Amino acid sequence: MSDQVLNDYDTWIRRDETGPAKRQYGDTDLVYLQTIAALYTMGFTAEEVATYLQFDERDQRTTAQRLRLLTRKRKERLAEIHQCESQVAAIDYLRFHLNAGSQNVHDRTQ
Incomplete structure (x- = not known):
């Protein structure tokens, strides 16, 4: 710990x-x-x-409050994951175009 x-x-x-x-x-x-x-x-x-x-673990009202806290944190983490996925997709897009451009340059020189 x-x-x-x-x-x-x-x-x-x-x-x-x-x-x-x-x-x-x-x-x-x-x-x-x-x-x-x-x-x-x-x-x-x-x-x-x-x-x-x-929040008292034995109280049903606070169980709902704890669940709301966990649900909010889950949504925040998923939003971060989706943002990272979008960034990775943008990186992959640029990499694809750079590689495709590199192939075109090789094709022209032959």
Whole structure:
């Protein structure tokens, strides 16, 4: 686990500012730590992670709120993927034309 994940967990969940040398975590802590790490991996900001963690897992209303956060992040990531796909397609188009132009130059010199 990264120090950021551990520090965030200590601040948001445990509300403990104990230094890293004195930290001890149990099985219940591991679930939160894995969730925080996963959210950061998904591209959530620290503020978004904190918001996500504020929602009570047992409350149906907050389940819907967490789902909305995840759905929004999913849409953001898909938009980024589609933008990258468009950029790759533009690169491929230019490469094709450069290669085709190169072939035409070779054909003319023969």
